[in-house]
Amino acid sequence: MYAYVIRRLLQFALVLFLGSLAVWAFVFALPGDPATVLTGPDAAPAELAATRERLGLDDSVVQQYVTWLGNAVTGDLGDSYFSAETVRSTLLDTVPATGQLAAFAMALTLLIGIPVGTVVALRPRSWAGRAADAYLTAGLAIPAFWLGLLLIIVFAVQLGALPAASDYVPLFSDPAGAVRATILPALAVAVHASSVLARFLAASLHEVMGRDYIRTARAKGVPERYVVRRHALRNAALPTVTVVGIQLGGFLGGTVVIEAVFNYPGLGRLLYTSIGERDYAVVQGGVLFVVAAFLCLNLLVDVLYAYLDPRIRLA
């Protein structure tokens, strides 16, 4: 188990390093350089040279990367090209908002996805099963941004029950307000995600229910609900955990479109606007954060996997 976790950690470090290289190289590979973007097309050569000097663009490639990486490790991601703020503080403003949205969305995904997947797998011919199956198909087919618009029209415009544009209301300062502000974008994300999750869970559960150990449990006289809970779900959860990890990583990476639709002040919207403004420092920092978050979640999934599956834990 320990060797397994350590091996995963080393892999994590390696991939993060490669990821940082890619993130940094992406800006480096752009036509022109940040200085031209920053100073604008009409800048005087002297101004351009000064900017290049300030940004360290005259150093060697390796030197630039090492400097950037060293700064990034200490939390210094440079300054935003346009606003007066550092990238770090810009990110710090948006990451909690996205984190909260992701948490809400994941909670809804699990709340919807697990029962739906279970019903589809266990009672495919009941009315609940058929309804759940219809939900799956619809959930996969409907684009999230369109669902978001629909939710805004129904709940904000028609019913006036919820705000159309969501602000970030921290959960701990105002729980009710946080729910009101986050529920619609979270739902818009969760419908699709829960359909994916439910589909995986249903397939996995269906397969597990045909396994010999399920028959063994029934032959022991274990009531069916315990057969499902104790024996089937945990085994079926194994492949599903991977899906959940990937989805959560996706949520953190900024549900770019949804945040734009709801004008939600999260990382997604930040990246969206920064790309539009060609504020590459922010894009670089934001993407680096997303990569790191994604890798962390992957690591977490691996560890959770090992925890759930003794065959890996004790190997």
Added chain:
Amino acid sequence: MAPDTGSALSIRDLTVEFDTPAGVVRAADGVSYDVAAGETLGVVGETGSGKSVTALAALGLLSAGNVRRVTGQALLGGTDLLALPPAELRAVLGRDVAMIFQDPGTALNPVQRVGDQIAEALRVHDRALTAPAARARTVELLDEVGVPNPAGRYDAYPHQFSGGMCQRAVIAMAMANRPRVLIADEPTTALDVSVQAQILDVLRRAARETGAATVLITHDLGVVAETADRLCVMYGGRVVESGTVYDVFARPRHPYTAALLASLPRLDVRADRLTPIPGRPPDLIEAVPGCPFAPRCPVGHDRARCAQERPEPVVTGAGLSACHYPDEAGPPPRAAGPGRDAAAAAAGAADGGAGVQGMTPSRHGEPEKSGPRPDGSRAPDPDGRSAAGSGAAAPRGAPPDGGVALDVRDARKLFPVRTGVFARTSGYVHAVDGVSMRIPAGRTLGLVGESGCGKSTLARMLLRLVQPSGGELTVAGHDLVRANRGELRRIRQRVQMVYQDPFASLNPRLSVGDNVAEPLRLAGGFSRPQRRTRVLDLFDRVGLRPEHTDRYPAEFSGGQRQRVAIARALALRPRLLLLDEPVSALDVSVQAQVLNLLADLQHESGMAYLFVSHDLSVVRQVADEVAVMYLGRIVEAGPAERIYGNPRHPYTRALLDSVPAPDPAGRGTRRRAPLGGDVPSPADPPSGCRFRTRCPFAEERCAAEEPVLRDVDGGLTACHFAETLRGAAARAAGPVRDEVHS
């Protein structure tokens, strides 16, 4: 037949139907049987005979979604299980009737501790039982079924248990609530023969201690002969015969039973030719008005009554038989292949030297053959150290035309074991550790051993599907180890393999004809019409109908598919056929057909066979010479007569003792000394003699000094005490060494 109140379990007229795309399958058709407390009923039948379906349906455990209907009764002490509402049925399951399943590897939940799974069986039926009490009771149960260190093993997970240990845990689970009926569905089929003997022992003890009625469902006639009191033979979803085990084996009253018994290969003698049951089991979709066995029946003689009138089980002699002519059912006349038996016998007598190198005893007075010695001048192994191939390599008379099809010297295969953070190689699994063997053309070497002994790895090495780690491998005169890609391709055309599972080894998307033609296509040089002609010829040779070449594998039964696989292997006229458990996935009656086919093909073509099998009776039937493997090494080898008639290695003897004989007569007095324990890990084999940890005769010397294969009584044996362990005398007297051996 009124319900017998003395029965613990009575199945009454049970019928099970499934909906399939092809139509309604009646998997069980009016099945009735009884089993009394303390009694063991063996339910015997081939795949699809309905033996398992009946039991599962009786307990409401059929989980397939396409069950169409289940009718009849399953009376457990007067209560009809089929009429019980689900909640009440659950209260009975595991408490009054418990089940043991076929594959212990999958019957346990992989993510739950073994002990917890047993404790669960206790706690669902006794809500008042506390967790510590359930744990204590579980530890007792584990101890009863022979799990060593039960308190420590409680917390282990199934993957940390061997197959045999898993099955013990499943038995512990089944006996937890002292049920009145135990149903064991093929409880030993997935296990090695030595472990099978242990598990049957545990089952017997469990039944005795709980006083339960036992239903033992199996395809293995040896297992029922060894353990059952009464027998119930099923065919085509019906019970065709029942009676006491002694009566049924001594005087079968149904031609199917008689034919089944006749088709078995035996451990004690090699039949000239097996007597297979022609044809294939009935298609349960077509409703047969008459007897389902009629198309294959040797005594029916196409009488109209057999085809038109369904025979009901009637009292015949001491049992029941569902045959219109039960008195004619006796052992069918042995089918005599025209001229083949004599020829085979002659070939058998003209014994060649297939076998482990150096097994050729240089002893004078051996029945010696004439014939060229293509390799007779080979010098003795310079270092006589290698265990398996120690001696000189003078082959005893290879057949005049053939030469040596396979020559293996000191073959090794090491698999690295990777551990730690950087997955460094911390050791090696010695899967094959210095094995030498030789097979002349036209001869068969049988390679036997328990799972994990390296026999399949060795077979794969001979095609270089597994890269050898060392040794010299010469196939049909070609150096396999140093062959480059082109040479390897050519060698592989001379050596072909037939795999165990004919369901997995044929490409399902190609017609069977294309499957067979594929080696020809890959080899090149055959035009389409030539390939077609060749395929038709091959189909004819393996007994398949030429008009079936365009069908797909899914349309064929297991036996037919294995024929297709054999045809494919023969396509390029190989010199050597590697048969890796070729009949172990087949039913007994079909197995005999395939074994006969292989014998015929060898006789016609002079191919050499390496026949890998865990089934000692099958190897007895096919092999000229036999090599016994244990933990990567050959521990004993020699002519089949010597190995089976006069085994000198304790392992060989234990294996032979473990095989249940398909004859209940004298089973009470038969000496059975099943091997204890499991095969040790090949990553860390015991010092000295690898078998010493399970050997009843092991002494200090065995741990210190590894015995080499040496010439003992016309064969090779790697045991320090080979001379003193004399076959018949020692076996009768039990584990007493005969010290006065001259």
